[in-house]
Amino acid sequence: MKVASEIESFVVHFGEMGSRWGFNRTVGQMLALIVLSEQPLNAEQIAEMLGVSRGNVSMGLKELQSWQLIRTQPQPGDRKDYFKPAGSIWELALQVLAERRKREVEPTLSLLRSELMNADNVPEQQYAQQKMQEIHDLIELFSRWFDDVNKMNPESLKTLLKLGSGVGKVLGMKDRLIAKS
Amino acid sequence: MKVASEIESFVVHFGEMGSRWGFNRTVGQMLALIVLSEQPLNAEQIAEMLGVSRGNVSMGLKELQSWQLIRTQPQPGDRKDYFKPAGSIWELALQVLAERRKREVEPTLSLLRSELMNADNVPEQQYAQQKMQEIHDLIELFSRWFDDVNKMNPESLKTLLKLGSGVGKVLGMKDRLIAKS
DNA sequence: CTGAACTTTCAGAAATTTCTGAAAATTATA
DNA sequence: TATAATTTTCAGAAATTTCTGAAAGTTCAG
Structure with missing residues (x-):
């Protein structure tokens, strides 16, 4: 895989995890790569970086788009499609x-x-x-x-998440609170 | 599959879903069967009902036990292991x-x-x-x-779950509430 | 229109996962 | 201890998923 080794192990790992989240290893790795990359990437770059076929990347990109996880970003002066994450x-x-x-x-x-x-x-x-x-x-x-x-x-x-079960304590007070309001 | 047809389609479906939850189709079906069955089941019964091999059931039971989702229940006068859900x-x-x-x-x-x-x-x-x-x-x-x-x-x-984002409203009152307590 | 640049498709190959069933291991009974 | 009952194991078979790459499809500039 042609990416910095610090990033590689995360991309590989994320691929394994991806399969638990509904898509396969390669699709997971593609997502990780796109998320970690500051610049949008085109299909050829992704294929090159992950060492998989162009056709496989095409299918993976389609899947990530169907999940609405990535979107294209036109690059001036280049006809290729460039992909970046669809959000934070x-x-x-x-x-x-x-x-x-x-x-x-x-x-x-x-x-x-x-x-x-x-x-x-x-x-x-x-x-x-x-x-x-x-x-x-x-x-x-x-x-x-x-x-x-x-x-x-x-x-x-x-x-809300940080409060966690602490909400329970607040809930216990809810009735009293509402009565007072 | 040798179960009531009303139950069969759920067991089959649960098998498909199971694969999203970390275990394979057959293991998912086994869990569904054990959960829906009032009486504990032995391995032979499960193999028979699902139409899979005895060996496969043995492996599946081991997996469900490693997830702590089922446990054995001794049946008086029978040496076989009988399995039931490990909880509600x-x-x-x-x-x-x-x-x-x-x-x-x-x-x-x-x-x-x-x-x-x-x-x-x-x-x-x-x-x-x-x-x-x-x-x-x-x-x-x-x-x-x-x-x-x-x-x-x-x-x-x-x-807590039923309240959902409603908690947000309560949270807004929290400081005031605590100040008063 | 033409052709170059790029993307998609999909049949068959490769890789991976799951399943079978006979043999080995374990456990309880007599 | 012998033996019958039951469970586990695991090598190879079967099923499923994923991947490749060449061909077909699309888009667009000139």
Whole structure:
């Protein structure tokens, strides 16, 4: 791989991690490279730096665009497409979560809803149906929570995350507070 | 697959999803089956129901145990191992998240820390290093948050999730509240 | 229009992951 | 201790995913 060795190990590692986040090794490495590069990169540069084929890079770029993680930046006097991250690190992370929810969580919720809708009322399936209901409710709770906090501005969100379970202490006071207001 | 058809489609779907959560299709299906089954199941029953080999089930059970998602339950008068979920749906979900953090997030944080530690101070890498620092800080923030809320009891956690960004409104009142207490 | 520059496509090859099933290992019973 | 019941292991087979690179497609300047 033709990048500074300090960066290489991160790019490689990020490739491995990428596969946990819904895209394959090479796509993960491509994203890492684009994020760490101050200048936008073209397909040929990426292929060269990662030592993979031009065709593979083309497919990977398409995938990263479908995730809305990168976008093109026209370079004056050059017909090639140059790519840069579609937002800040923070925005990219939220975008990955949002996209995964759309691609994975929504279909699961739909399936569970329709299963529970058409459920026959036979005793030997009641236990399974109850578990499916619990799973549905849990996923929906997480999903709604994410949807909600995703709308917050990054600074508020950071504050919220830093507070963590400390929020619980504040919550305990909420009723009292509201009564006083 | 030898299970009620209402359950089958969920088990199959859960298998697909499982692969996004760190284990393969069959392991995902095995977990779904064990979770939906009121009675503990033995390896032979699972192999039979999913139509996979006994050896495959043995490996899958080992994996689910290493994730601490299932445990054995001795059945009087039967030498076979019978498996059941290691906790409630809620506990299993948190366990998957906790395990993934241990297996994926921690190594990434370590790598980033050591990269940033040994970073040379050469100008052409400053941008990349700054991005790595941002990624590190973001991951650490999420990680700490999760660690923290993971310690909450399920009921408080549910309340917190339901409140979502509504917490923001309460937070704005926090200083005032504390001043009054 | 023509042709050079660039990108995309996709069939087959390569790499990787998962699965099988028979043999080895383990465990309990008599 | 012998043996029957059960689980684990793992080499090779099968399935799946990813990658290559040449051909087809697109775009645009002249």
